[in-house]
Amino acid sequence: MRPMSARKRIRVALVGCGTVGGATARILIQDKELLLRRSGVEIEVAALVDKSFDHARSLGLPEELFCSGIEPVLADPSLDAVIELAGGVEFPRTLIMRALDAGKHVITANKALLALHGPELFARARQQGLTIGFEASCAGGIPVIRAITDGLLANEIDAVYGILNGTSNYILTEMIHKGSSYADALEQAQKIGLAEADPSLDVQGGDTAHKIAIMSSLAFGISPDFAGIPVSGIDDLDEQDVLTGRDLGYVVKLLAVAHRHPQGVAMWVGPAFISREHPLAWVEGPFNAVSIYGHAVGHTLFYGRGAGGDPTASAVISDVLGLALGITPTIFAHTGFWPDRNGGATQLPAGSEELRFYLRIMAEDKPGVLAAISTILAREQISIASLHQNEQARGQELIPVVITTHTCTRQALDRAVQEINALEITGKEVVLLPIVDEHPEKIS
């Protein structure tokens, strides 16, 4: 038996010592021997950079590493990589550009930054012969970037479906199981520390959209136009629809969808009904999951914690080890699906994809209501798959008419809904949710 190859060494600085940064620093320092034993890599933490070190102190991180500015880090010639866990967009963008210019590799978990400026940052890294690691950016601890760029490298990817926001998934799970309103479920999520005081980036779908933009760029070799991705959130979801969907055999999830068609890739983010039989329907509470469909492998699904200090640190540190071992740089340098290497984007226009839909129309219980609605749908060539209307309860002015459609475009449906909203016999706005059926596998 030959001895193990000589150990590899890497010297890193962490910028940002919050939840993820603090957990990463703690594991890098406390579990140094474990990491060396498993990976053959010795990691040296050179500095922890932040404005405040209250959290770092509470974790017992060594004070001698605390550093209140990035200049000493960028000026340290022995530093191999900067780990950016500061959050925000403009500060980390400048930091990363400067780190690359100073010859440092970069690791980041910053999905907003990569969704908005990924190609620019990747191109700069390449000019410098450096690597950006971002395993932690899309699904916390789930190694999904490696799945797309390495494990499933033999596949043409057909589709990616993700539950990518743990806060939203927790809120929806509460609404489904307890029949809670959105407001009550959000309050519960805030109480247990899963939702922030301002939860908008989570519940309005922005965070999910950042993540699907990054994954799509790698899965399909496109440069997504982030502003062109239609995004809706769960914050105006009515528990009535959650429960009606459940009766119809569906589970509501905040889904990110990217689906390759011959003409281009369709992408959208929003609450949607998926069949109770679909594996994504099982993903409950704060967990995340990504379904990836490849032309050879068929359906694969990757599940785990999409946020939180320790789980995200697991992904950040896998990038540190990947850098030291040379794995991440090899993938970054040689493979062909990076957004800075792709030509023109082939993203389909919003709403042009054929989907099935759920509609809830609040209508008066009068003759001609169904005729009016169905005439409008027929004019847009929208075929009704099922229609449910219960008898009027005492004192109820408007009764819900629930329709599921066969496939049609969102564009056509939006036109029909506009007309239905304008009818005198309907009240409130029509509620509209896509229905996502099991994606067909193409394996032979």
Add this chain to the structure above:
Amino acid sequence: MRPMSARKRIRVALVGCGTVGGATARILIQDKELLLRRSGVEIEVAALVDKSFDHARSLGLPEELFCSGIEPVLADPSLDAVIELAGGVEFPRTLIMRALDAGKHVITANKALLALHGPELFARARQQGLTIGFEASCAGGIPVIRAITDGLLANEIDAVYGILNGTSNYILTEMIHKGSSYADALEQAQKIGLAEADPSLDVQGGDTAHKIAIMSSLAFGISPDFAGIPVSGIDDLDEQDVLTGRDLGYVVKLLAVAHRHPQGVAMWVGPAFISREHPLAWVEGPFNAVSIYGHAVGHTLFYGRGAGGDPTASAVISDVLGLALGITPTIFAHTGFWPDRNGGATQLPAGSEELRFYLRIMAEDKPGVLAAISTILAREQISIASLHQNEQARGQELIPVVITTHTCTRQALDRAVQEINALEITGKEVVLLPIVDEHPEKIS
């Protein structure tokens, strides 16, 4: 923007052109441009080796590559790697040893071979400075070897739970949903080509045991004693227990379990009840899944097709690409958890782990029955968690007494069961199944 790094090239020969070998060859040849575009690697197939080429011909594979012996392959100095997809144990063992001696890297999907002779083969590869890729050996298309050895490299692995045999999982799904007997469900699996005429390796747990032995070696850095893994199959499972379990909130699965305790790793394979809430309970039909619990990442789960030509080819080809890119060799050379590098195994003795259990005792409806059973259990310090006995139906001689226990060792329970079986008031053998609760996450 810099141009893409120079393309890498690799020249491979395939030995074995059956289901997996044929699919692998077809994708390597037909999708050569796709693979080059995604990976930057140009793969050249030098030869397809088999005794019969009927299947290869039916796939339209090029006749000029057909080769009926391995000698020309081993003698080809320009060949980089041999892909062993022949099956069996002795032939591939010799083939792989000779390929390594001839300076060729090796890729194999052969779980039996690696479970029985992995350390010897890995050590030989290392002596030669070569690599063995085996992503396809444990879970078909699911990139679970990469998850353990790369994506989750920052973690101390606490436990691995797997549904690793698609044939068995299909049979169990039929039994659960349709109440079929084992025999009927097996016949159905054979009818649709999922089960072989002799299904013993699948349904008796041997295949699953091979796979958990390989994964455990990497997850825990041990050299499992394969013969020391307790293995039972689904072939004597009674539909009565499947349905009773369902009523109790459990789903029966053929599980592989490897669980790190302070004293060592407990491993076993067999049918077990898992809670309907556990993500592994969702895995239906021929799909496989592996739950991995890491000290930082918590619970992760990897799901997909664990068998079949195209899905397994996806994993085989990821190893071809990984070899050409240098990823697989780096992991193989530098990381520290390989069975040929591990010292003494720390595998716990069979049956020494504390688990919960389900018992079904067929007993006469007489005074003293429950007293006799509960006295025996009490003597072994086995605490009863629940007990179910329905009123006797007309004409029924023996009635089922269903007991679930608190945690106890299998060794203690086996002693109790032996005594219960010997009672005059009980008929048939006691049925005994482990109950697997959700594994606790250790993340902070």
